[in-house]
Amino acid sequence: MANAYYEKIARINLTTGEIKVEKLDLDLARKFIGGRGLGTKMLYDEGVATVDPLSPENKLIYITGPMTGAAAPSTGRYMVVTKSPLTGMIACSNSGGIWGAKLKYAGWDAIIVEGQAPEWTYISIDDDKIELLDAREYLGMLSEATDVTLKEKHGSDASVLNIGPAGEKQVLMAAIMNDKDRAAGRSGVGAVMGSKKLKAIVVKCSRKTLDVIADEEALKEATKKALTVLRENPVTSSGLRQLGTAILVNIVNNVGSLPTKNWQESYYEQAEDISGETLAEKYLVKAGACHRCPIACARVIDVNGRVTGGPEYEPLWAYGANCGNNDLNIIDECNMLCNEYGLDAISVPCTIAAAMELYQRGAIKEEDCAGVPLEWGSTKALVEWTKRIGNPETELDWLMSSGSARLCEHYGMPEVSMSVKKQEMPAYDARGIQGIGITYATSNRGGCHVRGYMISPEVLGLPQQLDRTVPDDKAAWAKTFQDLTAVIDSMGHCLFTSFAMGAQEYTDLLNAATGTHYTAEEVLEIGDRIYNIERMFNKAAGMKPEDDRLPKRLLQEPIVNGPSKGMVSQLPLTLPQYYEARGWVDAFPTDETLKKLGLDECIGK
Amino acid sequence: MIEVRLFATLRQGREKIIMLESETVSTVGDILRKLDIPTEEVSILLVNGFHKKTETPVQDGDIVALFPPVGGG
Numbered sequence: 101m102a103n104a105y106y107e108k109i110a111r112i113n114l115t116t117g118e119i120k121v122e123k124l125d126l127d128l129a130r131k132f133i134g135g136r137g138l139g140t141k142m143l144y145d146e147g148v149a150t151v152d153p154l155s156p157e158n159k160l161i162y163i164t165g166p167m168t169g170a171a172a173p174s175t176g177r178y179m180v181v182t183k184s185p186l187t188g189m190i191a192c193s194n195s196g197g198i199w200g201a202k203l204k205y206a207g208w209d210a211i212i213v214e215g216q217a218p219e220w221t222y223i224s225i226d227d228d229k230i231e232l233l234d235a236r237e238y239l240g241m242l243s244e245a246t247d248v249t250l251k252e253k254h255g256s257d258a259s260v261l262n263i264g265p266a267g268e269k270q271v272l273m274a275a276i277m278n279d280k281d282r283a284a285g286r287s288g289v290g291a292v293m294g295s296k297k298l299k300a301i302v303v304k305c306s307r308k309t310l311d312v313i314a315d316e317e318a319l320k321e322a323t324k325k326a327l328t329v330l331r332e333n334p335v336t337s338s339g340l341r342q343l344g345t346a347i348l349v350n351i352v353n354n355v356g357s358l359p360t361k362n363w364q365e366s367y368y369e370q371a372e373d374i375s376g377e378t379l380a381e382k383y384l385v386k387a388g389a390c391h392r393c394p395i396a397c398a399r400v401i402d403v404n405g406r407v408t409g410g411p412e413y414e415p416l417w418a419y420g421a422n423c424g425n426n427d428l429n430i431i432d433e434c435n436m437l438c439n440e441y442g443l444d445a446i447s448v449p450c451t452i453a454a455a456m457e458l459y460q461r462g463a464i465k466e467e468d469c470a471g472v473p474l475e476w477g478s479t480k481a482l483v484e485w486t487k488r489i490g491n492p493e494t495e496l497d498w499l500m501s502s503g504s505a506r507l508c509e510h511y512g513m514p515e516v517s518m519s520v521k522k523q524e525m526p527a528y529d530a531r532g533i534q535g536i537g538i539t540y541a542t543s544n545r546g547g548c549h550v551r552g553y554m555i556s557p558e559v560l561g562l563p564q565q566l567d568r569t570v571p572d573d574k575a576a577w578a579k580t581f582q583d584l585t586a587v588i589d590s591m592g593h594c595l596f597t598s599f600a601m602g603a604q605e606y607t608d609l610l611n612a613a614t615g616t617h618y619t620a621e622e623v624l625e626i627g628d629r630i631y632n633i634e635r636m637f638n639k640a641a642g643m644k645p646e647d648d649r650l651p652k653r654l655l656q657e658p659i660v661n662g663p664s665k666g667m668v669s670q671l672p673l674t675l676p677q678y679y680e681a682r683g684w685v686d687a688f689p690t691d692e693t694l695k696k697l698g699l700d701e702c703i704g705k
Numbered sequence: 706m707i708e709v710r711l712f713a714t715l716r717q718g719r720e721k722i723i724m725l726e727s728e729t730v731s732t733v734g735d736i737l738r739k740l741d742i743p744t745e746e747v748s749i750l751l752v753n754g755f756h757k758k759t760e761t762p763v764q765d766g767d768i769v770a771l772f773p774p775v776g777g778g
Binding site: 335345354549556565569596663 | 710712713714716721748749751753754755756770772773774776777778
């Protein structure tokens with residue numbers, strides 16, 4: 101019976117060139133949904149938690165969810181699941197565009213890439229036909245040129261995923277790009293692809309729709325309801341289309357939680373210059389949308405005469421306030437460079453910000469900087485150091501390209517790295533917004549906001565307004581947000597639908613598409629299970645309880661300026677509450693919790 | 706004086722920053738009425754950086770920031 105899966109996985113061994121077709125374990129898919137959940141469970145079972153992330157033994161899983169490509173809102177998502185070379189823990193990077201939907205339409209739920217190619221290779225998928233092709237001529241090519249060139253070769257109906265020079269050089273902050281400006285951005289997944297000498301994956305498909313829906317009528321009904329909810333919500337109907345995520349610059353600054361100069365300050369006087377309003381006024385060409393998305397949050401902008409993908413809130417902040425820079429055109433350019441070199445546009449500018457603080461403190465000397473000193477607000481430094489990180493040559497280039505944690509450790513100032521589990525934290529000061537600190541500290545992939553977006557209730561008032569300044573009830577909220585997020589990621593929907601949609605809408609869509617009969621509570625329990633399997637992967641990879649932490653600055657140095665002046669994170673209070681809510685002791689699930697969640701295979705591990 | 710900061714679509718047909726004599730308004734709601742901003746168009750309402758409601762009193766020196774419904778990540 102149709103169930104929204106094609107029940108087919110391709111296992112591609114780049115060392116031997118062998119390509120095997122495996123049947124999807126449907127019971128496992130029911131238990132972990134797909135995407136992030138199923139991908140993590142598969143990776144856990146592959147036994148790669150202890151391997152060197154950049155060795156041939158690591159595996160890369162490109163995986164769709166049951167909803168990916170379905171006739172339902174915002175279903176253009178796929179995920180890359182692997183062991184991260186940046187954090188040494190689980191990586192799951194999620195991207196939009198259309199590549200994921202085409203992979204699904206071609207008949208594949210997932211592809212597992214293992215080994216290491218003898219020579220640079222790319223994979224061509226055309227429905228059932230999978231080929232390994234010579235990629236040597238594309239080596240060193242920037243991401244967009246690779247996309248264009250491979251489309252010229254394979255046809256305009258092809259969709260291209262690739263790495264840029266950063267991934268080729270195994271830069272620990274390398275992203276995987278698809279459809280030109282969409283990115284599986286975080287945790288260095290591009291470096292893993294580079295370590296396998298895999299430059300690109302081209303997908304073509306004859307199907308135009310997902311034709312294995314369990315109950316078409318029920319899906320139509322659930323989609324109609326979901327679309328109504330999205331249309332009636334001002335955020336998803338017009339807010340994100342008009343100003344994108346960039347609107348947050350002014351909001352977060354006005355609540356005194358916009359980290360400035362590597363989190364030394366939390367209010368940026370020039371925030372208006374780098375805001376969503378200014379971006380729309382000066383550079384916006386139009387809004388862009390991923391496959392089947394009615395929200396259209398993406399920015400298409402004009403960068404010095406070139407029409408290209410524009411910055412999200414995160415790079416606007418990271419290349420802006422966090423580096424003391426208010427030149428918006430330079431941020432646009434740096435964001436484009438991140439896309440072209442294939443770099444994480446959060447971690448890279450945050451690493452530059454950390455380097456600027458090291459320079460401020462005299463740890464990095466002018467003579468180390470090869471003519472481009474790391475001075476606060478230097479537009480030349482932002483452009484040049486982004487390029488150097490994307491294609492490192494000198495010793496400092498390589499140090500910078502390994503991320504802020506390794507960089508600051510090298511200079512004996514680890515506290516200057518504003519990261520968790522070696523991944524840079526995003527654009528919300530956890531001293532001024534208490535709940536987001538729980539998300540940062542406990543995120544299985546390290547510093548990250550989209551593992552439990554507490555900004556929604558604490559700043560945006562969705563679904564209800566919580567007092568951002570107090571720790572009360574935040575642990576329980578964070579857990580629920582984390583669990584629901586895990587479900588949305590696993591289904592293949594965009595997380596942004598959750599500004600309007602709730603657990604019941606997702607449950608109805610999932611049941612209609614896959615033929616299950618879950619309640620919303622059961623679906624949230626699946627989210628809990630997914631969060632726990634990620635945690636068990638991390639435990640196997642060597643994570644320690646002390647890795648659930650925040651940088652000392654957030655706990656011990658009160659905010660120095662703006663509306664949140666004087667505040668520190670109260671994580672020491674909320675973390676034990678969070679563990680209790682999760683059924684964890686010392687950062688890991690108890691046997692009882694594992695049993696309750698049906699993770700018996702992890703007991704005693 | 707009270708500094709009123711308007712953002713996103715609330716700027717359409719209005720200035721970004723409007724200074725009001727503190728004697729002319731006593732609550733955030735008064736400010737909305739004075740600037741002809743329908744309450745339902747405002748989703749986030751901050752006084753000196755903290756979330757408040759329309760009935761919140763305002764005084765000389767306050768900074769009031771008003772946002773329409775917005776999201777991001």
